[in-house]
């Protein structure tokens with residue numbers, strides 16, 4: 470029987486790679502994005518939501534339940550980055566980065582838990598958080614550290630779920646155009662991230678996965 474997955478941030482480079490790989494592997498995959506029309510070539514199951522909007526997230530999960538009934542995999546691949554010193558960081562930028570990388574993970578998890586089957590996998594795309602304590606990255610670095618603490622607590626609360634934080638190094642996506650740093654030549658492809666993560670969960674890995 471086909472397994473069911475939901476991917477948040479599904480129009481992003483890594484999110485699309487998950488949707489694509491899951492669909493190719495025979496999963497029924499629901500992509501949630503602020504512009505789900507971008508996913509028309511990948512899946513018939515698409516929903517609109519900003520992960521910072523509690524009402525839209527609740528509605529999206531309700532619609533997911535109507536379509537898929539239950540979930541075997543939740544992937545959180547939304548994220549945003551800016552490089553701005555604290556002295557110049559405006560509150561709306563701070564909240565945008567915290568919402569995309571951290572609070573949205575709480576909100577989408579909070580609503581999705583009721584749909585997750587026993588033994589389901591919960592995957593957050595984090596980062597190598599200890600390497601992010603850099604000038605300009607206060608919001609992004611704090612959000613990725615917080616995401617790991619959140620996932621650790623969730624893992625202890627929801628013992629019948631398999632919670633995994635994926636910590637890619639550099640990935641070759643447009644994310645790098647938002648920061649004044651050079652993308653390393655060794656950057657992984659988004660497809661590598663999706664494939665290696667899906668292999669890891671198929672092997673029962675949980676906790677953290679450094680890529």
Ligand SMILES: NC(=O)c1ccc[n+]([C@@H]2O[C@H](COP(=O)([O-])OP(=O)(O)OC[C@H]3O[C@@H](n4cnc5c(N)ncnc54)[C@H](OP(=O)(O)O)[C@@H]3O)[C@@H](O)[C@H]2O)c1
Pocket residue numbers: 478479480481482483484502503504518519520521546547548549568569570573594595596597636637638639640641642643644645659
């Ligand atoms: N690229 C890297 O080197 C790298 C390395 C380590 C970790 N990561 C993590 O990987 C994840 C995906 O990044 P990516 O490289 O694939 O970048 P990306 O292509 O920019 O994807 C990020 C996605 O997040 C979505 N998003 C941001 N804020 C949102 C919100 N409030 N509501 C709904 N969606 C929102 C964006 O939606 P829109 O399309 O609507 O803007 C975009 O589709 C991020 O968490 C990032 O931190 C990336």
